[in-house]
Amino acid sequence: MPKPLLEIERLQVDFELHNSRVNAVKDVSFTLGEGETLALVGESGSGKSVSSTAILRLLPEFASTQGAIHWHGSQGREELLSVSSRRMRRIRGNEISMIFQEPMTSLNPLQRIGRQVREVLDKHTTLRGQAARQRVVELFEQVGIPDPHRRVSSYPYELSGGQRQRVMIAMALACEPRLLIADEPTTALDVTVQAQILSLLKRLQRQYGMAILFITHDLGIVRHFADRVCVMRHGEVVESATTRELFASPRHDYTRMLIDAEPHGRKAPIAESAPVIMQARDLKVRFAIKKRLFRPTDYFDAVRGIDLTIRQGQTVGIVGESGSGKSTLGRALLRLLESSGEVHFEDTDLTHLDSSTLRPLRSRMQVVFQDPFGSLSPRMTVGEIVSEGLRVHHPELTRKQCIERVAEALQEVSLDPAMRQRYPHEFSGGQRQRIAIARALVLKPRFLLLDEPTSALDRSVQATVIELLRTLQQRHELTYLFISHDLAVVRALADTVVVMKEGRVVEQGDTEALFHSPREAYTRELIRAAFLDQAA
Incomplete structure (x- = not known):
């Protein structure tokens, strides 16, 4: 065992909220050795982030902390909960640093990234002026930011998600800490960028x-x-083991549930004679990105001449990195974007239909978006949200009939119809996604565009939504266009996979054939980055 660097003993964190006490962390103990990587895993609300934030004493004022956090730092063994505020400020950044989940909320959008990294040097080192700038450039080189001399003058919005996360890593490593706390540093990233960030962290470690x-x-x-x-649940560590031991023989039921929640199973194939529901030929989408007076407008080609055929009961998975054109393709198929080429839905050519002519067809083509909290109005009850489409497409229905259809749709997604008087904020993430699915199902569609519907969910919740989608598809012969960057989910759901890059299809084919023997280097890179090549 490596020499202990951090020892947490019986940590407890309580939050005082409106005359009530929430016990967020309960009697948590673990040890982290020098040069070691320890993972805290668990679902949302398990206490992972609260435990890590307590180490740096960054909890809000209404939090109370008990227990002991022993740090073996530059001044020997110290108890972090009792050291002075001045000493704690020296430890933060110098000896212990942290990378947060969403870099765009951690970086100041009005300051250049070089200046933001220099703030750390100003606080914790004697470097100033040109020496500080040179140190920032060195850090950017170490974390793999291209053209670092120029990038120090960039603003956060000018960088990709992966580059912004590299800036956060550079900031955390500015003073060469002995401990790096990484709080979900890859959650919002594509699989290839995620693999790059993980490789970078290992190299820097x-x-x-x-x-x-x-x-x-x-x-x-x-x-x-x-x-x-260390596996956490409801604020407690329920199991702790080496990585190999934990995956080989998990002891706790909750750990086994988390492991089993990884997407698995394969979709039953459809009949070759199944009718075509959606078809596109030479579909193109172009966006105007810059309009100039007396000069030609600049354009960006988001989708570049794609042919696609989707049959009844089929699930077509669309995969690729951010910016590859996945969501744009889906919206173009439903005529939610201006496009060129041909789009046929069932026996209807949608290509030249205006909005009023398209409206009667909308009830048969529905969308479930990525973020259920963002796509559900916080001012409407669940009943109002689910029935909104009925009021638009079926105004002839009586109020009683609408209520019955809403109750039926909520039951379809395993929600109690009595919940229809509640508001979205009163539900969990998984329940909100079920509401979004019910809103689409209430119109009895034949085709569903599912745009990253599980990316914001924990794995266990994700597994229940995947099973729900399978059940609904079999029950109603639904056809899915499933857009995702999570290849494990696509593999579990799709009959056919289409791999996109820079607006083009680089490869498509039967799901199992594509995952077992991909032809294109880009597809192999995606599968390798998602760790699916080892699992195949």
Whole structure:
């Protein structure tokens, strides 16, 4: 065992909220050794992030903390909950650093990224002026930001998601800490960018000899990244083991549930004679990106001449990195975007129909979006949200008939119809996604566009939504266009996979054939980055 660097003993964190006490972390204990990677895993609300934030004493004022956090730092063994505020400020950044989940909320959008990294140097080092700028450039080089001399003058919005996360890593490593806390650092990233960030962290860990406390809900990452794992549930550590031991023989039922929640199973094939529901020929989408007076307008080609055929009962998975044109393709098929080429739905050519002519067809083509909280109005009850489409497409229905249709749709997605008087904020993420599915199902559609419908959910919740989608498809002979960057989910749901890059189809074919023997290098890269080549 490596020499202990961080020892947490019986940590407890309580939040005082409106005359009530929430016990967020309960009697948590674990040890992290020098140069070791320890993963804290669990679902949302399990206490992972609260435990890590308590280490740096960054909890809000209404939080109370008990227990002990022993740090073996530059001044020997210290108890972090009792050291002075001045000493704690020296430890933060210098000895312990943290990377947060969403870099865009952590970076100041009005400051250049070089200046933001220099703030860390100003606080914790004696470097100033040109020496500080040179150190920032060196850090950007270490974390793999291209053209670092120029990028120090960029603003966060000018960088990709992966580049912004690299800036956060550079900021955290500015003072060469002995411990890096990484709180879901890859959740919002594509699989290829995620793989790059994980590889970068491993390389920097070896270079600096630092320990990593890695917080995640993705066990696929943990299996390949961590030395040891602590599984948390409801604020408690329910199991702790080496990574190999935990995946080989999990002891706790909750751990086994998390492992089993990884997407699995395969979709039953459809009949070759199934009728065609949706078909596109030479579909193109072009966006105007810059309009100039007396000069030609600049354009961006988001979808570049795609042919696609989708049969009844089929699930076609669309995969690719951000910016590949996946969502744009889906919206173009439903004529939610201006496009060129041909689009046929059932026996109708949608290509030249105006909005009023399209409206009667909309009830048979529905969409479930990525973020259920963003797509559900917070000012409407669940009953109003689900019945909104009925009021538009079936005004002839009486109020009683609408209520009956809403109750039927909620039962279809395993929600109690009595919940229809509640508002979206009163539901969990998985329940909100079920409401979004019910809103689409209430119109009895034949075709569903599912745009990243499980990406914002924990794996266990994701598994229940996947099973729900399978059941609904079999029950109603639904046809799905399933857009995702999560290849494991696509593999479990899709008959056919279409791989997109820069607006073009680089490869498509039967799901199992494509995952077992991809022809294109780009497809192989996606599968390798998702750790599916090892699991195949």
